[in-house]
Amino acid sequence: MAKISAQQVKELRDKTGVGMMDAKKALVAVDGDMDKAIDFLREKGIAKAAKKSDRVAAEGLASVVVKGNTAAIVEVNAETDFVAQNDKFQALVKHTGEVIADAKPANVEAALEIKTEKGTLNDEFIEATQVIGEKITLRRFEVIEKSDNDNFGSYLHDGGRIAVLAVLEGADEATAKDVAMHVAAINPKYVNRDQVPADEVAHEKEVLTEEAKNEGKPEKIIEKMVEGRLNKFFSEISLDDQPFVKDGDQTVAKYVASKGGKVKAFYRYEVGEGIEKQENNFVDEVMSQIK
Template identity: 65%
Template sequence: MAITAKQVKELRDKTQAGMMDVKKALVEADGDMDKATELLREHGLVKAAKKSGNIAAEGLAEIAVDGNSAAIVEVNAETDFVASNDKFKNFVSGVTKTIAANKPADLKAALALDLDGETIDEAAKSLTAVIGEKINVRRFDVETKEDGDVFGSYLHNGGQIAVLVTLKGGDEATAKDVAMHVAAINPKYLSREEVPADELQHETEIFTEETKNEGKPEKIIPRIVEGRVNKWLSEISLLDQEFVKDSSMTVGQYVASKGAELKGFKRFEVGEGMEKKENDFAAEVADQAK
């Protein structure tokens, strides 16, 4: 059957595939739009599979609140400029809202959730074919709160860092202030009580040897070590850190001054802990010249 320009445009708008690919698929499908879409997806998924070994360490982190639940999600791509792609941003937003609403138990369950008629995993592969970069939902966390609690969120640099804070009492403005602090200072624990005993013991031993090597008198070494351990704990524990917006108080004191209690926080920084692709510019130029 004859394929019209309107059909070609409609399928291109839907799939973002090339004009000749769209026309070929429509001809093969005898004008059936759904079948043609599936044909394009099949070809696209083959291309996506070839990218499965690529490093996806860029992307965006996002936060969505759904009643008393909130999700923080990281979705990766291969290059940083993909973060400005509207299709990628819409995908990240959709995934985050879906996870917040459904509260999956783990990543496998999250990837199986429905997103506009296909699973999140299928949607990621479809987007990989469209954008031409490996798209990967890397991780997520879902936090829940009581009716009297407050969520606060902050996205730094458009989503390169995302922070979700939960307060008991207080208000969203206070929670957001704490979230901004977490984004900037990156505390390791909520309080010093959360520091594992083995980590505390390890640091104490290091400070003890360090102090001995400085030639300090034996009798004052325990007091010096105690001071250094306390300083270290105050640097890694959110409640004990100097508040970035007012260094005259700690974060714990700031939250208390607002009639609130800090219950927890989550901080995602895009690509943290991942190997990032190093581009060899000279090799790229040579490759282009071939």
């Protein structure tokens, strides 16, 4: 078997746009012949899929898979929201969550190398890209472990546009699901006020103090005003401090406590958040094809 150098791998990647592992596999399969390696990738459909690599994939689905004391929350992206209705794509998202929950990889790169019946998870993404005709990528995931005393609660909104996993100490699965639904709707940043960074709290307190001073309030009541407004600030970003969506007369923390538990953590994925979506001008697109 010919020895494959890093330079050969780089050259093949530059010519085809495929990933490092795919380039190396192709070169190994053809004993280092560059032209044959390109043909090999084309025959496998990998090079064709790579041509889609510069497209923006900001749509797709998120999902949660729970297996005993392990859960995985994943986001798989595609180029258009139509793909979310595709049965093959939906099956891929669910399957991805299952294999990640089982294998518990360290990162996306490791996840794509997970062995499956079709080779690797990456091979399955390549196949899906070919069949569906859009760039499909595994964007992110989290693997969460719990103790026997804890409860997972998951919730998918709009079929998976938003996916949430809540972890409660004590209580039960139904309560955990209620919390997950709340997180999907309200989108808190932290579990409780203790998790809010001290500098963020200090900054908010400074702003609120100046605000009260500018309102001409007496010094003796400014402190109490600031304290009250800080509580409102916490209720906006801290899950425990938020009025529970199903019963606004009690906070989430009090609701969970009434069920014998407390919130330990939550994970919320909203598809495409943080991705700069490509805006196409339809008129320009049509005119460019007429010319």
